[in-house]
Amino acid sequence: MNKSEIQCGLDVSLAVIGGKWKPLVLYHLQDGPTRFSEIRRRIGGISEKVLIQQLRELVAMNVLVRHDHHQVPPVVDYALTPFGETLVEALVPLCEWGNRNRGQVAETLQQSSKVASM
Template identity: 70%
Template sequence: MSANVPVCGLDVSLAVIGGKWKPLILYHLRSEPRRFGEIKRAVAGISEKVLIQQLRELVDMGVLTRHDHQQVPPKVYYAMSDFGQTLVLALLPLCEWGTEHRQRVEQILSGVRSRDGSQAE
């Protein structure tokens, strides 16, 4: 094995889900297909442009499938592929960890913001 190839597959995983929004999109699509507007409402704070881009990337990676019903008004559903379901199973423990440690992390971030003079979000 080459010295430049990491032993851990995090680089591969992050190439697929990297960024702020993709894990949240996947979380909200984990159990059922959803239309674009439903995803936008579920992922608070994401812009329409970024959501379109992120969905397109996830479809291109084979994590999501896009079902266009070819009608007016447009009716498009996004759903997890079988490949995407394996990724969601890997993300669920991270979700549980965040839920379990939410209060502690919020306290830490609050302290960092106050030291930096930043406004609390």
């Protein structure tokens, strides 16, 4: 079976949002334009280099738009495109699933780490 015969669009979706950080970036941009420093603060744990890379990739995929205000000091913000808004809508059920199952996943991960340390 070749890729054109696959009925599930997960390969397409993951080509756009694949990776650890992109879904979180999209989540934090759903309320409107957000400055780079605010995105980084909200996500926590992401390096500046990785965030820049992830934002560039999302802009290149037409999921985000970058707006440079041409000020000194530099002011840049990012916002969802209409295409990006449809992607965020698709991620909402996944977010809800994570909230419902947070405890079970945490417990499973904790048990896995105990087994691995033995």
